[in-house]
Amino acid sequence: MPRMPRILVTNDDGIYSEGLRKLAKALEPLGEIVIVAPDREQSAASHALTLNRPLRLLQIEENEWIVDGTPTDCVNLAILKLFKEQRPDLIVSGINFGPNLGDDVTYSGTISAAFEGALLNIPSIALSALVGAHFSFNRCAAFAAELTRVALEQHRDPRIILNVNFPNAEFEGVRITKLGQRIYSEGIIERLDPRGRKYYWIGGEPPVWHPGEGTDFEAVQQGFVSITPLHLDLTHHASIPRLKPLEELLGQHAAKG
Numbered sequence: 001m002p003r004m005p006r007i008l009v010t011n012d013d014g015i016y017s018e019g020l021r022k023l024a025k026a027l028e029p030l031g032e033i034v035i036v037a038p039d040r041e042q043s044a045a046s047h048a049l050t051l052n053r054p055l056r057l058l059q060i061e062e063n064e065w066i067v068d069g070t071p072t073d074c075v076n077l078a079i080l081k082l083f084k085e086q087r088p089d090l091i092v093s094g095i096n097f098g099p100n101l102g103d104d105v106t107y108s109g110t111i112s113a114a115f116e117g118a119l120l121n122i123p124s125i126a127l128s129a130l131v132g133a134h135f136s137f138n139r140c141a142a143f144a145a146e147l148t149r150v151a152l153e154q155h156r157d158p159r160i161i162l163n164v165n166f167p168n169a170e171f172e173g174v175r176i177t178k179l180g181q182r183i184y185s186e187g188i189i190e191r192l193d194p195r196g197r198k199y200y201w202i203g204g205e206p207p208v209w210h211p212g213e214g215t216d217f218e219a220v221q222q223g224f225v226s227i228t229p230l231h232l233d234l235t236h237h238a239s240i241p242r243l244k245p246l247e248e249l250l251g252q253h254a255a256k257g
């Protein structure tokens, strides 16, 4: 009999977040669930790896560990230490409290955990939910279980991760999408502390998006679950021939030192 698939669940909202709990519970029928997650919130941790201090790995339940580091630290410790002998078959990251759409994906700790899985050759899925009045982690978790079942059955290229965003309403359906573009606005809030010194908050305003057909933002705005395939290769291939003349133009200068 084939063994049960092992599924690693992680996130960037921390071990106590409701999204992680609901996700792990919904995935239980699909295999052996192991949780390795940050011991506190690490949202917008991006793809950071902790190299300047030691990391602690603490087992808190039979199949649960916490790490005093980033989501990327968690995936590394899970794959290269805890489950070195029997690697997980799939990594599922989330469900994040808040969307991870379009231009914002590189900030995301949720997505970076999935990218780390890709780098370690394990198929990975990132899940994020828009929050608001009609929001339900239960609805998102039920869909996540169905997607995970499909992902376990169908062989996938581990270098390509699936970035899933849930709309903040009943689902109209599913759209396979591309990343949308954010309209950047001045988002620095300046305040004074009780001693009269300035301090700053980044952000504050909800992001505004360029309308774009086939984008992740359009899909969730219309009530669809958005699934965007992402890969780590950031090369802009079309620019290579256009920049080719620089090899000669700058190459001689470089060679002369």
Ligand code: MN
Pocket (backbone or CB within 6 Å): 012, 013, 042, 043, 044, 096, 097, 110
């Ligand atoms: Mn988060």
